[in-house]
Amino acid sequence: xxxxxxxxxxxxxxxxxxxSAMGRNVLPLAIILFILLILATGFVARSGMHLQxxxxxxxxxxxxxxxxxxxxxxxxxxxxxxxxxxxxxxxxDLVIVNRTVLAPLTDRGRSAAKTLxxxxxxxxxxxxxxxxxxxxxxxxxxxxxxVQSELDFQATQGGQYISVRQRSAAPPVPSQPVVQVTPPSTxxxxxxxxxxxxxxxxxxxxxxxxxxxxxxxxxxxxENFKTPSQLSPSLPFDSIIFVFVFIFPLYFTSQFFxxxxxxxxxxxxxxxxxxxxMHPLVIIAGKMLPYLAGMLVTSTVVILTAKASLLILLxxxxxxxxxxxxxxxxxxxxxxxxxxxxxxIFFSTVATSYLFFxxxxxxxxxxxxxxxxxxxxxxxxxxxxxxxxxxxxxxxFYLTSGVLLYIGVVNFNAERLxxxxxxxxxxxxxxxxxxxxxxxxxxxxxxxxxxIPFIFMLQMMALVVLFNLPMPLSLVLxxxxxxxxxxxxxxxxxxxxxxxxxxxxxxxxxxxxCAATAIGFLVGEKLFLVAMLSQITESVFGSILFLQQDLLLxxxxxxxxxxxxxxxxLSIRFGGRRWYFPGVIAATVVHSLYNLHFILGAMR
Amino acid sequence: xxxxNVWIVARKExxxxxxxxxxxxxxxxxxxxxxxxxxxxxxxxxMYDPSSVSQYARFRYSIAYAGNDSSLLDRLQDSDDFTVxxxxxxxxxxxxxxxxxxxxxxxxxxxxxxxxxxQVTLYTVQNDLQATVVGVKLKDVFLGFENDLRDARAQRIxxxxxxxxxxxxxxxxxxxxxxxxxxxPLLVFMPAIISASLIIDxxxxxxxxxxxxxxxxxxxxxxxxxxxxxxxxxxxxxxQAGAWLVLLALNGIRIANPVPVLVLVTVAxxxxxxxxxxTALHYRERTAAQFIYSTALVVVILxxxxxPGNPLNLIVRASVGNAGMExxxxxxxxxxxxxxxxxxxHLYARRVGRLAQGGI
Numbered sequence: 001x002x003x004x005x006x007x008x009x010x011x012x013x014x015x016x017x018x019x020s021a022m023g024r025n026v027l028p029l030a031i032i033l034f035i036l037l038i039l040a041t042g043f044v045a046r047s048g049m050h051l052q053x054x055x056x057x058x059x060x061x062x063x064x065x066x067x068x069x070x071x072x073x074x075x076x077x078x079x080x081x082x083x084x085x086x087x088x089x090x091x092x093d094l095v096i097v098n099r100t101v102l103a104p105l106t107d108r109g110r111s112a113a114k115t116l117x118x119x120x121x122x123x124x125x126x127x128x129x130x131x132x133x134x135x136x137x138x139x140x141x142x143x144x145x146x147v148q149s150e151l152d153f154q155a156t157q158g159g160q161y162i163s164v165r166q167r168s169a170a171p172p173v174p175s176q177p178v179v180q181v182t183p184p185s186t187x188x189x190x191x192x193x194x195x196x197x198x199x200x201x202x203x204x205x206x207x208x209x210x211x212x213x214x215x216x217x218x219x220x221x222x223e224n225f226k227t228p229s230q231l232s233p234s235l236p237f238d239s240i241i242f243v244f245v246f247i248f249p250l251y252f253t254s255q256f257f258x259x260x261x262x263x264x265x266x267x268x269x270x271x272x273x274x275x276x277x278m279h280p281l282v283i284i285a286g287k288m289l290p291y292l293a294g295m296l297v298t299s300t301v302v303i304l305t306a307k308a309s310l311l312i313l314l315x316x317x318x319x320x321x322x323x324x325x326x327x328x329x330x331x332x333x334x335x336x337x338x339x340x341x342x343x344x345i346f347f348s349t350v351a352t353s354y355l356f357f358x359x360x361x362x363x364x365x366x367x368x369x370x371x372x373x374x375x376x377x378x379x380x381x382x383x384x385x386x387x388x389x390x391x392x393x394x395x396x397f398y399l400t401s402g403v404l405l406y407i408g409v410v411n412f413n414a415e416r417l418x419x420x421x422x423x424x425x426x427x428x429x430x431x432x433x434x435x436x437x438x439x440x441x442x443x444x445x446x447x448x449x450x451x452i453p454f455i456f457m458l459q460m461m462a463l464v465v466l467f468n469l470p471m472p473l474s475l476v477l478x479x480x481x482x483x484x485x486x487x488x489x490x491x492x493x494x495x496x497x498x499x500x501x502x503x504x505x506x507x508x509x510x511x512x513x514c515a516a517t518a519i520g521f522l523v524g525e526k527l528f529l530v531a532m533l534s535q536i537t538e539s540v541f542g543s544i545l546f547l548q549q550d551l552l553l554x555x556x557x558x559x560x561x562x563x564x565x566x567x568x569x570l571s572i573r574f575g576g577r578r579w580y581f582p583g584v585i586a587a588t589v590v591h592s593l594y595n596l597h598f599i600l601g602a603m604r
Numbered sequence: 605x606x607x608x609n610v611w612i613v614a615r616k617e618x619x620x621x622x623x624x625x626x627x628x629x630x631x632x633x634x635x636x637x638x639x640x641x642x643x644x645x646x647x648x649x650x651m652y653d654p655s656s657v658s659q660y661a662r663f664r665y666s667i668a669y670a671g672n673d674s675s676l677l678d679r680l681q682d683s684d685d686f687t688v689x690x691x692x693x694x695x696x697x698x699x700x701x702x703x704x705x706x707x708x709x710x711x712x713x714x715x716x717x718x719x720x721x722x723q724v725t726l727y728t729v730q731n732d733l734q735a736t737v738v739g740v741k742l743k744d745v746f747l748g749f750e751n752d753l754r755d756a757r758a759q760r761i762x763x764x765x766x767x768x769x770x771x772x773x774x775x776x777x778x779x780x781x782x783x784x785x786x787x788x789p790l791l792v793f794m795p796a797i798i799s800a801s802l803i804i805d806x807x808x809x810x811x812x813x814x815x816x817x818x819x820x821x822x823x824x825x826x827x828x829x830x831x832x833x834x835x836x837x838x839x840x841x842x843x844q845a846g847a848w849l850v851l852l853a854l855n856g857i858r859i860a861n862p863v864p865v866l867v868l869v870t871v872a873x874x875x876x877x878x879x880x881x882x883t884a885l886h887y888r889e890r891t892a893a894q895f896i897y898s899t900a901l902v903v904v905i906l907x908x909x910x911x912p913g914n915p916l917n918l919i920v921r922a923s924v925g926n927a928g929m930e931x932x933x934x935x936x937x938x939x940x941x942x943x944x945x946x947x948x949x950h951l952y953a954r955r956v957g958r959l960a961q962g963g964i
Contacts, residue, residue, distance in 0.1 A: 018891075025887060025892060026887070026892045026896065029896055030895070030896065030899065033896065033900055034899070036903045037899065037902060037903050037906070040902075040903050040906040040907050041906060043906070043907065044906050044909065044910040046910075047911075047912075048910070049909050049910070050909060050910065050911065050912045050913070050914060050917050051786070051789065051909055051916055051917055051920060052785040052786075052917070052920055053912055053913070053917050053920075053921075054917070054921050054926055054927075055781070055784065055785055055920060055921070055924055055926065056926075057926065062766075064766055065766060068766070073912075074785075076926070096768065099767060099768050100768070100769040101768060101769060101770050101771060102771070103771055107780040108780055108924070110780070111780035111781045113770065113771060114781075115781065117770050120770070123765060124765045127763055127764075127765040128761075130763070131761055131762060131763070132762065133719075133757075133760045135719060135720065135721040135757075136754070136757040136760035136761050137754070137761055138721065138750075139716075139721055139722055139750065139753035139754055139756075139757055140721065140722050140724065140749060140750040141721050141722070141723050141724070142723075142724050142725075142726050143723055143724070143725045143726065144726050144728070144739075145725055145726065145727045145728075146727075146728060146729070146735075147697065147700050147701055147727055147728070171668070171689035171690075171691050171699075172666065172689070172699040172702075172704035172705060173695070173699070174695055174698035174701075174702055174704065175702060176701075176702065178694050178695045178698045179694065179697075179698065180694050181693055181694050183670075183671065183693055183710060183712070184710060184712075184723075184725045186712040186713075186714055186720070186723055188720075188721060188723060227750070228743055228746035228747045228749070228750045229743070229747065229750075231739055231740070231742065231743040231746060252895065252898070255891075255894065255895070256895075259890060259891040259894075260891075263812075263891075266812055266813060267813070267814070335624065336620075336624065336805070336809060337804075337805035337808060337809045337812075337890050338620070338621065338624060338802060338805045338806070338809075339624055340805070341801055341802065341804075341805050341894070342627075342630055342633070343629060345629075345630075345633060345798070346629045346630075346632065346633045346636075349633055349636060349637060350636065353636075423625075
């Protein structure tokens with residue numbers, strides 16, 4: 001019980017301190033700003049976004065059409081008679097004469113034509129969905145049915161693209177026995193009024209204005225019952241914006257925590273706290289508690305105002321922990337306010353995009369589950385998520401925040417906190433003291449095991465960034481980047497642990513350390529992949545198959561990881577610290593060649 | 605106020621930024637945002653409209669057609685994207701499960717001209733990118749079929765929309781609107797936002813590290829020190845924004861009017877920097893100042909974007925070449941606001957400086 005009362009004491013101090021520093025001056029202005037924020041949001045909702053106004057020029061001879069299209073601010077519409085328009089055609093991005101659209105064959109012309117045709121289908125939809133006889137205006141409805149297929153497990157595991165391309169002209173014959181199905185019934189599951197409401201809401205959705213105001217209304221949406229024009233998968237736009245409403249308060253609160261940690265270090269203010277008999281873990285937990293509580297309360301308030309399900313809190317918890325753990329380390333590491341700002345902005349951008357980008361594909365692909373935010377979107381959409389979905393998308397966050405917190409706790413002492421040396425050596429020391437000198441091999445094994453989730457995150461980011469490049473280049477660069485990340489990560493443990501004594505290190509210790517690293521890395525990698533893949537395919541057979549197949553080939557990647565880290569350590573051992581980077585590069589080259597060989601082999 | 609003293613302070617701050625390599629993080633951040641948003645754009649279009657990626661455009665998918673005859677079957681057979689097999693529903697679904705087909709379509713015996721809607725069932729494989737591709741390709745065929753049915757029921761429709769002929773859509777869509785309408789204003793304004801946050805750190809650091817007394821005891825006045833810091837932050841803005849424009853030009857994205865764009869960004873960023881300098885001088889403490897600044901920034905950006913003809917919109921229009929003299933008018937207006945704010949900041953800094961010398 002003593003520990004808990006200590007934690008509460010520190011939490012109380014923390015609250016008192018931050019309120020006395022901030023409260024009196026900041027609160028009034030913060031309230032004013034908050035009111036202004038609501039007013040500004042209302043203003044934007046009313047007047048719309050005017051970022052792309054006047055991007056395109058459009059000339060037409062038809063008043064009606066001109067009025068329809070000038071509702072879109074992107075077009076500046078000019079009226080003239082057909083002869084004038086056609087002689088001045090080059091001066092406009094688009095021309096509509098005799099109800100025919102003419103666009104120049106430039107990027108800009110094509111883009112303008114595309115925007116115009118989207119506006120036009122909006123207009124058509126708005127005319128048709130007012131029709132008294134809905135099924136005359138919308139005579140065709142498509143019922144989407146999904147079929148489970150488990151045959152493609154091995155191909156997806158190898159990251160290959162499966163296509164159904166049949167050369168023969170004859171219809172395919174199934175190899176399995178055919179199960180007789182009854183044809184679907186022709187009765188419509190919804191009434192005409194329900195469908196009309198849905199159609200009208202859909203038109204409103206693409207309207208910039210309604211996009212933001214409809215956030216909290218929850219009209220039924222018919223996921224699987226659509227008109228042809230609704231057939232492309234729906235972008236969960238509203239939910240994505242809504243997700244930002246959750247992330248922003250978390251971001252701000254973690255900034256406060258970061259600053260509170262930093263403040264302890266300015267002028268050695270935290271020395272009193274450190275000299276108390278309390279364990280660093282207790283101090284950190286106490287300091288963190290108010291912010292954790294604050295984040296949970298804010299999120300709950302947001303959920304309740306949105307009348308959403310409180311289940312959304314579940315995927316937010318690991319995100320909150322991750323933000324707090326990173327804030328702790330950033331606050332402990334930065335030397336100055338400038339550095340704190342830049343590192344924290346950088347971190348939050350990277351973290352937000354990591355959380356954000358997969359969730360956009362929430363309705364398209366299972367991979368979107370890498371981000372806990374996807375669970376929130378699914379919950380908001382009413383689809384919900386299962387316990388295994390939860391495990392899959394949050395385990396990375398729980399693991400990484402656990403590791404980060406551990407590093408923070410181990411280094412929470414005077415020597416590390418009041419050190420003003422540059423960022424990188426300090427980071428190395430932080431990692432170094434998180435490992436046990438007495439059991440170097442065991443700690444190397446565990447360290448590399450725990451590095452895997454971070455590596456996975458980094459490789460996902462590399463995938464994101466390199467995705468843009470043309471095909472063979474992006475593949476090669478991705479292989480190189482992935483190899484570099486892995487080699488760098490493997491070397492971090494050994495390098496931090498033995499930093500000081502490298503020149504005198506016995507070769508035997510070095511080799512054993514490399515072996516421990518390689519084994520830890522491999523075990524972590526395989527455990528992780530099995531967990532991820534069995535989730536993606538949802539097939540137990542698949543994961544067993546994968547594991548067995550791989551056990552036979554296990555020595556190959558093990559040898560590869562061992563060689564890689566050995567190259568790096570040997571180059572530091574004999575070349576000194578200056579050879580660290582060249583060593584990593586050399587290991588990357590070896591690693592990439594190995595991967596290239598196997599991928600090219602698989603392609604052939 | 606002595607210009608040389610201001611410059612000395614500015615140089616000192618720029619050296620500090622260079623020494624800590626913080627600017628590297630800032631540039632990395634911008635690079636990341638740029639790549640990330642382009643990823644989003646490419647990813648979104650290819651996921652939600654896969655035919656825009658030429659790689660998918662050349663496949664011919666096998667699909668099964670089950671149920672009753674309709675004009676949909678003719679339309680599918682005429683399409684270049686599909687090979688159609690007329691099959692019974694049960695074997696077709698089994699083939700779909702075995703991935704021998706990409707989709708199965710079932711059409712009921714509803715009368716095309718009747719009062720009931722035609723309810724077509726489309727079977728695809730769950731959680732598969734290919735299902736999305738096929739769905740988007742089928743959309744065009746279904747739209748054609750919908751028009752057939754609408755024609756059959758035309759006498760019951762009371763109001764027809766104005767018909768417009770569009771040129772055939774291009775096979776691949778460029779990213780013109782995204783690049784000019786979002787990426788460029790974002791990239792060009794990022795340095796301004798970063799600099800405005802930097803000035804808070806530079807000013808509050810003097811207070812919280814208690815280095816102010818040392819500074820005040822030198823011949824440099826407090827106001828000169830503040831202006832030196834503002835200058836250091838301001839210099840970074842056109843430098844970074846200009847670098848972005850050069851990089852974009854190297855990538856083949858040419859901006860129509862780079863000069864007004866740069867001038868506008870520089871002046872508008874001065875407003876942001878001055879506002880956050882005032883916040884920092886008022887609070888003298890980083891947490892509070894940064895909090896107020898970030899909240900105020902959101903409010904300001906929201907308000908600015910909601911006003912027609914705002915600076916961000918002018919940047920878009922200037923970069924596509926659709927802006928005339930109004931850009932320079934806006935620059936004048938923004939400069940006037942910046943000058944006013946500059947005067948307020950100067951008075952405030954002088955007052956703070958006098959108080960500091962008075963022994964506080």
